[in-house]
């Protein structure tokens with residue numbers, strides 16, 4: 452009896468060692484070769500929690516590729532691979548706006564007019580919009596165009612191959628995308644009092660316990676990967692406001708977004724797209740839910756009254772910005788109506804169309820209208836800055852880069868329109 456169990460025990464031990472040995476051997480193969488082929492990646496991986504926990508190259512990349520000549524056989528893991536071990540973050544991410552980045556990009560007509568390198572190649576719009584689990588059809592489209600990378604968006608905040616939580620908690624993790632032309636949240640926040648306190652604390656000039664809210668505290672609070680704001684990017688919503696002038700201005704803006712038919716005022720098929728990619732909150736309740744979440748965050752430090760007052764000022768500034776923008780849209784629309792501007796072939800209506808971005812002319816550069824580009828900039832750059840700066844507490848962006856530029860745009864549009872009419 453004793454002999455038998457000793458033998459069985461010894462056998463089990465040997466098998467165990469043998470299996471572990473095989474696994475080690477496979478792993479060693481990747482590492483030994485990649486310490487020469489891509490040493491930086493191996494060093495990053497060795498510095499990661501994954502390394503400590505025994506998560507190997509092959510757990511993410513599979514084992515089909517064996518050497519320099521078959522690297523196309525290495526699997527490039529998508530979000531589902533991460534989700535196998537990180538189910539809760541994966542599920543939260545699926546419910547948030549980041550999950551719609553790639554889909555919303557591809558829903559706009561302008562995307563399909565611009566060079567693929569900027570989209571599927573990930574060096575322009577697609578570099579920031581590589582956010583969200585891609586559908587089978589979207590992946591097929593990428594492959595068909597010859598693009599192999601950009602399969603994962605989890606590595607956008609905790610970059611590979613360190614995959615660090617600490618990095619993702621740093622506001623600089625958001626900087627690459629939330630900056631610049633139409634959404635300079637980085638510039639606004641980093642030079643606001645909230646941001647300057649964060650930098651001071653980070654440099655040890657304020658006590659560790661000093662409060663200094665950063666992007667993640669307000670937008671991914673408690674590590675929740677689901678993100679969404681009340682107004683969103685486009686700064687429109689339904690139902691229309693009660694104030695009759697504001698409601699009328701909103702209708703004008705929705706026409707320029709092509710969401711309402713400029714001739715009949717009825718919703719177009721774009722409204723369905725807006726719903727599908729959650730481009731705007733379409734009920735009072737869904738807007739209020741997000742606004743309440745924001746106020747609850749402010750109340751960790753400020754009084755409720757203080758916080759509400761600040762956010763309501765932003766709403767009221769948006770109303771004033773909408774007045775200027777609607778006036779400008781109406782001037783350009785009247786040039787279309789009177790035949791001074793011609794409807795570009797691809798436009799659905801003889802009316803400005805913001806979803807073509809700077810490609811006014813609907814892709815045909817010869818039909819592009821400079822006047823309409825000024826109008827687009829007024830909407831996309833200056834109107835957005837006017838209210839985004841209220842939310843991110845930046846006086847200079849609110850005035851000089853926002854509101855003041857809108858008044859300049861309006862004057863330019865008025866004068867150019869006048870000139871165009873007098874030449875006609």
Ligand code: HEC
Pocket residue numbers: 477480481482484485488508509512513514515516517518519522523525526599
């Ligand atoms: C004998 C050397 C060797 C071994 C073994 C090896 N690799 Fe590679 N691998 C390479 C080289 C070299 C490249 C880069 C080829 C190039 O320059 O495009 C590469 C590329 C890759 C790529 C990038 C693929 C792409 O499309 O850009 C991944 C991922 C990868 N290896 C993972 C692994 C994993 C996981 C293992 C172990 C299962 C492994 N490698 C084993 C040499 C090796």
Ligand code: HEC
Pocket residue numbers: 481482485489492493496501506507508509510511512527528599600601602603606611612614
């Ligand atoms: C936790 C998952 C994970 C692990 C573990 C992992 N990788 Fe990766 N790796 C990724 C992701 C995600 C990408 C990006 C895929 C894409 O662009 O579609 C990637 C891309 C790559 C690439 C191609 C891109 C480039 O920068 O060249 C190489 C090479 C690579 N990994 C090598 C390795 C090696 C070697 C190891 C082990 C030391 C390893 N990976 C471990 C997730 C992982």
Ligand code: HEC
Pocket residue numbers: 500501504506510511528532533534535536537603605606609614615616617
């Ligand atoms: C085979 C399982 C497995 C896979 C696949 C995997 N992880 Fe992990 N990951 C772990 C384990 C285990 C830990 C350590 C425990 C923890 O923090 O949850 C970890 C930790 C992490 C952390 C926290 C690191 C820190 O600094 O505390 C991040 C971020 C992370 N993984 C991201 C990813 C991403 C992104 C992918 C896909 C590219 C991925 N993981 C794929 C198992 C996995």
Ligand code: HEC
Pocket residue numbers: 548549550551552553555556578579580581582607608619622624625626627628629666667670671678679680681682683684728
């Ligand atoms: C790789 C680029 C990228 C990075 C990095 C990134 N984001 Fe985003 N973010 C986007 C894109 C693209 C969208 C718009 C998604 C869509 O199309 O629905 C977005 C949307 C958002 C929204 C929703 C706005 C709305 O419409 O309501 C918030 C909030 C947000 N991001 C916060 C953050 C924070 C905080 C970080 C850093 C921890 C971060 N993002 C990092 C690209 C990025």
Ligand code: HEC
Pocket residue numbers: 548551555556559561562575576577578579580627628629630631633634683684685728729730731808
């Ligand atoms: C620098 C990174 C970056 C580039 C380049 C970029 N975007 Fe974005 N985009 C974002 C971020 C970040 C957001 C969310 C901003 C916000 O809510 O204020 C966004 C929002 C959007 C939205 C609205 C999504 C929503 O649901 O609210 C659309 C549509 C969009 N971008 C299309 C494009 C197109 C088309 C291009 C190229 C012509 C482009 N973007 C270039 C980062 C980028």
Ligand code: HEC
Pocket residue numbers: 530533534537540541544549604605606607608609616619620667671672673674675676
């Ligand atoms: C917009 C930036 C961003 C993106 C994209 C992102 N994360 Fe995170 N992730 C964070 C932040 C911030 C934290 C730290 C949260 C905290 O502890 O407050 C984090 C933490 C984590 C952790 C560590 C959790 C813990 O507490 O140990 C894991 C695991 C993780 N993320 C997985 C993922 C996966 C999987 C994806 C893709 C589905 C993903 N993340 C995409 C920002 C991001």
Ligand code: HEC
Pocket residue numbers: 622625629634636637640641645664665666667668669670680681682683684741742745748762838839842843
């Ligand atoms: C103190 C809290 C706070 C901080 C810190 C903060 N935000 Fe915001 N953010 C807000 C509020 C409030 C809104 C507007 C919510 C609404 O629509 O009612 C907002 C809106 C947004 C939006 C939607 C478009 C817009 O600007 O109105 C994005 C995207 C965004 N923030 C990203 C960021 C990024 C990236 C950072 C860091 C660089 C950051 N935020 C820092 C509170 C904050």
Ligand code: HEC
Pocket residue numbers: 644645648662663664668669745746748749750751752753758761762844
């Ligand atoms: C983690 C704590 C914290 C949170 C959360 C927070 N704040 Fe602050 N806030 C501060 C501190 C600290 C200051 C700097 C105090 C001062 O100006 O003397 C500040 C300053 C301000 C200022 C004055 C800025 C200036 O230029 O003088 C406003 C307005 C403000 N916060 C609004 C908000 C709003 C709105 C929210 C929620 C969306 C919010 N804060 C969330 C801590 C916080």
